[in-house]
Amino acid sequence: xxxxxxxxxxxxxxxxxxxxxxxxxxxxxxxxxxxxxxxxxxxxxxxxxxxxxxxxxxxxxxxxxxxxxxxxxxxxxxxxxxxxxxxxxxxxxxxxxxxxxxxxxxxxxxxxxxxxxxxxxxxxxxxxxxxxxxxxxxxxxxxxxxxxxxxxxx
Numbered sequence: 001x002x003x004x005x006x007x008x009x010x011x012x013x014x015x016x017x018x019x020x021x022x023x024x025x026x027x028x029x030x031x032x033x034x035x036x037x038x039x040x041x042x043x044x045x046x047x048x049x050x051x052x053x054x055x056x057x058x059x060x061x062x063x064x065x066x067x068x069x070x071x072x073x074x075x076x077x078x079x080x081x082x083x084x085x086x087x088x089x090x091x092x093x094x095x096x097x098x099x100x101x102x103x104x105x106x107x108x109x110x111x112x113x114x115x116x117x118x119x120x121x122x123x124x125x126x127x128x129x130x131x132x133x134x135x136x137x138x139x140x141x142x143x144x145x146x147x148x149x150x151x152x153x154x
Contacts (some may be wrong), residue, residue: 012077019085022099026106028078032069036145038111038137041073042066045083052122053090060120061093064145067104067113068137074108093119097129105133112136116145 010016010026019025048061062084082103085094097117105113112134119127128149136142 006127010015012075014076016081017088019081021089022082022085025082026078027082027103028075029072029107030075032071032073035069035071038068038140040066040068040140040142040151041102042143043076043079048083048086048096048117050096051088051090053092054091057122059093059122061096062118062120062147063097063100064116064118064147065100065104065113066116066142067108068111068134068140070111071108072108072110074104093117093127094129098131099102101131101133110134112140114142116147118147118150121150136151 010028012068028036044063045061045063045065048063050059051057052059082100089096091099097115100117101113101115104110114132115130117129117131119129137142
């Protein structure tokens with residue numbers, strides 16, 4: 001694959017500041033080098049942070065993104081910067097989790113996408129959010145996320 005396909009990327013290979021909010025973040029894409037094959041791409045962000053929109057307290061999550069690409073792949077540096085843009089962003093767990101999925105669907109138009117967001121407890125109660133769109137192609141295996149459900153101290 002020719003390196004010329006990467007010439008329009010604005011963040012990869014450049015010093016890029018962390019966007020001030022998810023709305024200001026740029027999620028970039030690159031052509032899928034194997035569009036005729038169905039396969040799963042997984043990104044794991046074990047240290048996702050945002051702020052509670054009411055209290056301003058930090059919230060933490062372990063987020064797993066699985067998707068079957070169509071014509072496009074997400075460029076990983078832009079995804080990392082997008083995740084970092086949530087650090088000072090106030091939103092509830094459900095809004096962050098589903099919003100990430102919707103943003104990726106809008107940019108990539110994958111065949112299938114699933115967000116598994118495991119939020120660490122605050123106030124003694126974890127909130128796990130799962131969002132899925134599309135139809136998983138026949139014959140594609142999606143491994144377990146490997147994230148254990150919250151069991152408290154027991």
